[in-house]
Amino acid sequence: MIRQFAENVYIMEASTGRSPLGRRMTIIRYGDNKLMLHSPIEMDNYDELDALGTVEAIIVPNAWHTLDVGVVYANYPKARIFVPYELQDRLSKKFPVHATIEHGWHAECGDAIEVSAILGLKYPEFLVYHPLSKTIVITDLFFNFNPDDYKGVKKWVMQLN
Numbered sequence: 001m002i003r004q005f006a007e008n009v010y011i012m013e014a015s016t017g018r019s020p021l022g023r024r025m026t027i028i029r030y031g032d033n034k035l036m037l038h039s040p041i042e043m044d045n046y047d048e049l050d051a052l053g054t055v056e057a058i059i060v061p062n063a064w065h066t067l068d069v070g071v072v073y074a075n076y077p078k079a080r081i082f083v084p085y086e087l088q089d090r091l092s093k094k095f096p097v098h099a100t101i102e103h104g105w106h107a108e109c110g111d112a113i114e115v116s117a118i119l120g121l122k123y124p125e126f127l128v129y130h131p132l133s134k135t136i137v138i139t140d141l142f143f144n145f146n147p148d149d150y151k152g153v154k155k156w157v158m159q160l161n
Helices: 047-052 069-075 085-091 105-109 152-160
Strands: 002-006 009-014 023-030 034-038 054-059 080-083 114-117 126-130 135-138
Touching (some): 002 047, 023 047, 080 085
Parallel strands (some): 054 080
Antiparallel strands (some): 009 023, 023 034, 114 126
16 A cells, blocks of 8 residues: 655555565655655555556665565566665676666656765665655665664574674
């Protein structure tokens, strides 16, 4: 189920099975009812998404958010997939890559959605900013979990993360 988060910003959440972190796809509407999907998640029925607009762009923010990209792209073959520059060769073996976030994103949506790299990390990480709603989408830089979600070594590792 898709729910509205802010003006022209929607989210859909899904479980990952054993992990309490779960998964979240962020949908931002821009321009003339165009949609950008950040970290796409497969849906049983795409009618709810189609009612919001036309999927034009799919952002794959890092190598951890690739599980459903191919399936979602199969439903929206006219959409363009954007990935981090340093992952384009690796990810192009899993699904089509049309451009990199660093070298093609601005041409896609102008100033409606801003994407910025977080420098100094081992793996690429990007912030997506939607100026109209003042919403920032942060992928794996921060995690939200309850103290009871993990036990033992997993809890210790998540705290280090």
